[in-house]
Amino acid sequence: NAGVIQTPRHKVTGKGQEATLWCEPISGHSAVFWYRQTIVQGLEFLTYFRNQAPIDDSGMPKERFSAQMPNQSHSTLKIQSTQPQDSAVYLCASSLDTSNSDYTFGSGTRLLVI
Amino acid sequence: GQQVQQSPTSLVLQEGENAELQCNFSTSLNSMQWFYQRPGGSLISVFYNPSGTKQSGRLTSTTVIKERRSSLHISSSQITDSGTYLCAMATNAYKVIFGKGTHLHVLP
Secondary structure (H helix, E strand, C coil): CCCCEEECCEEEECCCCCEEEEEECCCCCCEEEEEEEECCCEEEEEEEEECCEEEECCCCCCCCEEEEEEECCEEEEEECCCCHHHCEEEEEEEECECCECCCEECCCEEEEEC | CCCEEEECCEEEEECCCCEEEEEEECCCCCEEEEEEECCCCCEEEEEECCCEEEEECCEEEEEEHHHCEEEEEECCCCHHHCEEEEEEEECCCCCEEECCCEEEEEEC
């Protein structure tokens, strides 16, 4: 069990560029979550998939952020036209199912927008 | 809105001292979890503890659902315990809300 795998570990983009972050959940886990962590805001919920279907994206900034889960082995978080305020650590987590919120987190992608 | 309050915000201990970290929730919760994070590191689950008391080595977690609180006790603290401890609550089946964390520094 390699745990939740996130790539890349670090990403630097110029303002206005696109950034795509990848997450591979633990095999067999049906729930996948994306969070964002900053010093000021702490951990913020972004979006959640259950059995690959988007269930709740209430934490996602509407205009430039999107997330997909095309198959059970990976999810992507895409940020278009990145802004400096998007700089954060983006964390992916998975859990076995939605009746058990015992999360396992990945190591995160540290995004820096300059 | 739903809130998770952690105390203390930071804690400095001498090696060997005990630590008591508190977490209080503003609403009823389904479950809660304690995480540990080193600076720049990932979140590592310490306890998934929906209710009652769990112990692992020098760490003990106690959750009292009806009082909307949970605690994490670290006995005989070690320098390697330094880092941030976050508690998180789940109010429904999936959405987890995190506290701001307790920053623990254990000095030699």
